[in-house]
Amino acid sequence: MKLIHPKIFKNTIRDFVLVVFVTIISTYIVTEYIKNTQKLYDTFIAATDYHKSLLILSLFAIIRIFQIILKQYQVYIETRLQLIVSNNIESAFYSSLNPKTITEIETPSFQNDLNTIRYGISTFTQLLLSFISIIQNILLIVIYSFLIINQKWYLLIIIALYSSPNILNEMKLSKFRMQYIENTSDISRQKAMYAEYFTKSEAQKELLIFSMKDYLLSKWLRLTQIVTKLELAHKKKDISSATLVSMLGPLGYMVVQFVLLTDVFNKSLTIGQYMALITTIGMLEGSFISLAPTIGKLKAMNAMKVKLNLFYKKYIDQEYYSETVEEISPINFIEINNLFFKYPHSTNYSLKNINLSINPGDILVIVGENGSGKSTLAKIILGLHGIQNGQLFYNGVDINNIERGKLFSNMSVVTQDYLKYPFPLLENITLEADVKLEMVEEFCARFNYLLPDQKDLISDCLLGIDYEGSRQLSGGQWQRIAIARALYKDSRILVLDEATSAMDPETESKLMKDIVETREKKITIIVSHRLHIALYASKIIVVQNGEIVEHGTHMELMDNKGKYYNMVQSQTYQKEENQDGYRDIQRVI
Template identity: 30%
Template sequence: MKDLAYLNKFFYKYRWRLIPGVIFVVISNIFGVLPAKVIQIAFDLVTENISTYRLFNGFDRQELVYEIFGYSLLLFGLTVLALALLRGIFLFFMRQTIILMSRHIEYDLKNEIYQHYQELSMSFFRRNNTGDLMNRVTEDVSRVRMYVGPAIMYTINTVVLFLLVIIAMISVNLKLAIYSLLPLPILALTIYYVHNIINQRSEKIQERLSKLSGFVQETFSGIRVIKAYVRENDIKEKFAAESNSYKKDSLALVQVQATFFPAMLLLVGLSTIVTVYIGGIEVMNGTITSGNIAEFIVYVNQLTFPVTSLGWVTSLVQRAAASQKRINEFLHTRPEISYSSNTRFELKGQVEFKNVSFVYPDTGIKALDNVSFEVKPGEFLAIIGRTGSGKSTLANLLMRMYDSDSGEIKIDGQTITELNLNHFRSQVGFVPQEVFLFSDTIANNIAFGESSKTELDKIEQAAKDAAVYNNIAEFDEGFDTMIGERGITLSGGQKQRVSIARALIKNPRLLIFDDCLSAIDTKTEEEILSNLGKNLDGKTSIIIAHRVSTIKNADKIVVLDKGQIVEQGTHKSLLKANGIYKDMYEKQLLEEQELPE
């Protein structure tokens, strides 16, 4: 239960729903127990009236006794119905308070988890697959809701009903009450033994479900690759294997439950037999009436559902505990990237790297080694290098997706760790190497860079600056064209240009292009760079590229190799240096000359 203790703050928040719910539980059970007493009185009345009826056999008064007897039974029957109706009303109120409370808690918990996900660092998402993240915010939260709603409700109902029934039993006959309740200790020991097994198997089921969800999500994301390599059957077999593992674990839990519930019913049935036997002896001894036996049987049967539901409630609680434990693992994960400053500032665009080194924590790969350079406001900096030289790592560190292991990064003279991160990022236009577009209209994808209420004229201008306006205009729906998942309906170059438009629309003070012109032809690339020159006059731009033609007009070029800066300068000065840059330039010129016309 220590994992479920996290939910206590929600119980306190919705205490004015929980407290009335508990009151309604008590009242409904009072009306549930009272019919047993009415039945006892009615049963004894029947016994007495039958004797009286026979006593007046042959007399006119016999008819009068019969009529009184009939009206009495009718009155008792109507009383039982009235009590059942009142109980039903308060049961309705009970569900309207406690079950509704559980829905509110489910809503709050989902929002809390989702908000926490957004605060976590990039390294967290590298370590955990999407299917597992989704499963914890959906399936796990749903199981927790079953604890804060039905499990809590039935637990309170069972405890209150047990207390009322036991008090009523003892008030009638202590000896009969003790014998009737003898199977309950056995029941308690059985529950104690079984609940540990249920807990272990519930945790295993949730782990299997997360793996299954992750597998399915990854399969659907990579469906084009699967079809291209004709691997449908292999994937089908892997899915069947994962699904079969989940089925085995689920069946193992069901087997425990299948044994548990009949055992509960057996113990309740045993209580009924003991009640009738011991009750009969007590009637013969004259300590109770036959009506009391009927009353006790009603009490025992009233305990049937609570007792049999104990197994179900135990399962709900244990599965919720397993799910909440998984949720707590992520909720207790602290973001590696944090900031305390609330000060707003206007970004001028000065960027400085001083002896920056970085090693990816998950792989141990050293991406940057003692890197130092400076970009003044309004300058155009280009970063070039071979694959794996650390170019994208520079962009990620500058956007503070990660923190460097050593050295420092300064923005306008301030250390980046001291800045209000959200305010800093809001003034930066970042186009990542891996383009991501949402399953929405093209207009909304571009407007995402600024606001969902951005005017169409501004969206169109951003598309023109990114040289994608004409392509969009050719679509039947224009800017209202729906983009498939991850932009699947667009070509690689179109996706990159829509992503560039998304960055340009916010009119950033600092623009970072992370090799996002790779799928664009040379002519379109020149048009984009020309537009950038007009729109970013006086603003800082950093472009990471692998084509020399993209960056030859840069104010400064930084050449990376194996995480180190091996050269820096202008295009002309680097060509004169006869180093790596010149070698890359000549190879690219040769490749362009060899391309067929």
């Protein structure tokens, strides 16, 4: 993403022109205001023309009223610009966030870096919106300087000497503020997370049942104290630096007053000229003060540009992708060769020496203990994790040579942490606003048991508990909607990661039969602890400590009496104590 992009200025040209026009008029009015200040005071001091004094005073009032009207109009235009530009920048930023994988995204460093980038983008937005103000201040500084030079040229040197440190200080502070945001991002996010638990509807059950509010509050208070201490220390440095620099202003102003009053007493300067110069100098100081923070932000923009480039290089444009992109036809088979994978900042491999072939029509069931690497393997097959060249192939093409968007068009998934979108039911399934209702109706007729109520398809009622009038669903209903969403896409590759954990046995059985029937020539991958699902598999792999320790069909693995056999036995039989000790009884799964 470029900091300056045409999309940022979409629908803003007219408003920018209007603000420039108002700025030019306002600048002209200021010069007239200063000229009339001198005339007014000279007329008052002379006391020779009462009517002329009233005329000048009336002109003053008219100019002032016109200034107020222009100022309020400018505020309105700038507010409109701020809203449009801010929305355009956010839209451009979100549109550009297209990571090829989630490997680096699922790390704390991503959230911290993102927090810094958001601060930088916010600063950049303010800078863009201050652009007109910069032009106005520069114009005013030029005009004020010209007026002062015409009277007392050396005064401009004095003013520049005591105003410049303020600008230099702002340049220094802008960098300091950026570093503060970067250094405190992690702990600030922790504090915000704890605060969210107090109000998040999903958290209230555990807060009440476990009586943990005091415990949570103590954690929040501890972080609040740390953040407050850091904030006050930051402010102390900020204020101390600004105070020292600001003290130069009154000292410089005293020098200017001394020079001007000396000229007044020496009769080389009239009272009107004195008042006009004092007014001009005050306005010049104001322009310098207004310009200083903007120059500081300009300085920070260079550092922001570097950070943004590093952000995109690290999280968006991962280095191991080939510049040569090959077209990928609908995926028919998948090949994994000697796959090794570990997460960022981890020393241990999550997957080791994985070799696997998946063919059209395969229903692959991946089983294993918690933390064995089942879900990680499924995500790699989906293309969600970055891996080295030569380890994963689709139709014989290396994954790193395939454009990720084309790859994902072949994929569909239900993850353990699927999202509950606050959309109407139809949009929750299709993830589109405009759909062919005939296709949806045909799909829903086949999978009607996945819907809370088929009548809701034409309803605009939002699902969830976040908004007024929305409809609350159970965990099982939400899971069915997530499955419906994945099946509706009708992709070549479907991954279900513990997707039936909240589903009743009857519905689960019907779903599996429908998957077998409707996905006859496609690839289906199921990650599950519920081993009876493996009965539907054409191929089963058992993952332990990141390695495939067994593979085959259900009957083959049962005959081997290995890890899979033991897992099935543990789910099929349980121990019952009686007078003779323990005996195995069959469980109903």
